[in-house]
Amino acid sequence: MSSIHPRLVLLLAILLPGAGHVAIGQARRGLCFALFTILFMVLTYLTTTPDQSFIGRHAGGLFVWALSIPDAYRLARIRQQALRRAAAGIQT
Secondary structure (H helix, E strand, O other): OOOOOHHHHHHHHHHOOOHHHHHOOOHHHHHHHHHHHHHHHHHHHHHOOOOOOHHHHOHHHHHHHHHHHHHHHHHHHHHHHHHHHHHHHHHO
């Protein structure tokens, strides 16, 4: 049994919200992060004024996206370590 490298998961999570979670097999969690990213981007866009910067107008969604990045990486690292421990246990 192999797993995707945590750094690749990190890259996917940076590129697209929820993609890192999907890559490690947690599609439901990834979809939730993606949907909440979109939801909060729309909410902050609608509640801010046009004179705000792009970051300011989409801050809610960007915050959720930023939370999803280390979460996907952490879960990938935990999975990788568990697979290594299992492989070491089988070999001994």
